Amino acid sequence: MRSTLLFLHLAGVIVWVGGMFFAHFCLRPVAAEQLPPPQRLPLLAGVLGRFFRIVAVAIALILLSGIGRMLNVGFANAPLHWHIMLSSGLVMTIIFVDIALRHLVRLQAGVAAQDWPAAGAAMNTIRQRVALNLGLGVATVAVACFGVGF
Structure with missing residues (x-):
């Protein structure tokens, strides 16, 4: 059971953090360089809509498997870095929910109204929040890797 929970946890993290890296550093910059707003913004809205549905499943896997692992050892007995990862994951989840449900x-x-300035402003906010979450995600992975020393 321990290995299964760890696999689910890592699979969710790979999808979420890896997807943010791809979207932020690969997809969006190329789309911005090559496509005008009437083409770029519908593409990004569609890609992000699909990605965010997958991320919602990944977040559920991450939280359920992480909490499951903590329950196996008991929250009081869980290492400090597990608590840090849980806290960081919850902050990241709140940011994700804000991105998905508002921005x-x-x-x-x-995009639906073809109001490109409004769509562009929303996309810029999404980009900033994703950058924040990506930074938190990388820091959380670092805590997972180096946290045993805490």
């Missing part, structure tokens, strides 16, 4: 909705509404 993605604004992006999609702007």
Whole structure:
């Protein structure tokens, strides 16, 4: 059971953090260089809508497997770095929910109305929040790798 929980946990992290890296450093910059807003923003709205549905599943896997692992050893007995990872993961989840339920909705509404300035502003906010979450995600992975020393 321990290995299964760890696999589910890591698979969720790979999807979420890896997907943010790809979107932030590969997809969005190339789309911004090559496509005007009437083409770029609908593409990004569609890609992010699909990605965020997958991330929601990944987050559920991460939280359930992480809490499951903590329950196996007892929260009081869990190493400090596990508690740090849980706290960071919860902050990241709150940021993700804000992006998905507020800013993605604004992006999609702007695209539907062909209001490119509004859609672009929403996309810029998404980009900033994803950058923040990506930084937190990388820091959380570092805590996972080096946290045994805490």
